Amino acid sequence: MKSLRLHLTFLAALLTNLSGQSVFTESFTGTTVSGWQFGGNYTPNLTANTIDTPGDGWLRLTDNANNRATYALLDTQIFSVNAQISISMDYAFYNGSGADGISFFLVDGSTTAGSFDTGSYG
Numbered sequence: 001m002k003s004l005r006l007h008l009t010f011l012a013a014l015l016t017n018l019s020g021q022s023v024f025t026e027s028f029t030g031t032t033v034s035g036w037q038f039g040g041n042y043t044p045n046l047t048a049n050t051i052d053t054p055g056d057g058w059l060r061l062t063d064n065a066n067n068r069a070t071y072a073l074l075d076t077q078i079f080s081v082n083a084q085i086s087i088s089m090d091y092a093f094y095n096g097s098g099a100d101g102i103s104f105f106l107v108d109g110s111t112t113a114g115s116f117d118t119g120s121y122g
Contacts, residue, residue: 024078028059037112040070061102064095077109 026033031048038044042065048057062068093100 022078022083026074029055029057031057033059035074035076037073037075038071039073040068042068042070044070044072058092073107073111075112 026036028046029048031046031054033046042062044059044061046057047060048054052058059072061070061072087104089104091102093102
């Protein structure tokens with residue numbers, strides 16, 4: 001009985017700590033996304049609107065052409081200045097010459113899609 005009580009106390013303490021955290025997630029597997037702005041010299045798109053079925057899509061940043069520079073900007077505040085963040089993502093490069101790349105970065109909250117440019121920020 002002591003073991004069960006200890007586990008329940010630990011679980012209650014764990015849940016109390018988790019309740020103050022914010023979680024943001026976007027899978028890009030559907031046909032629409034909210035809060036995202038896309039741009040560059042090719043317009044990124046959700047593949048569930050074209051070649052994939054809804055629920056199995058990806059965010060396609062470029063087509064199979066040279067010299068593409070695009071972005072996906074989340075134009076939504078998702079955490080405070082004092083927050084810790086953890087980011088994970090799945091990505092794939094394919095059908096290319098091997099000169100593909102990807103960059104991930106955080107920008108000040110005053111940066112909007114209209115003021116964002118891949119050349120100066122990334």
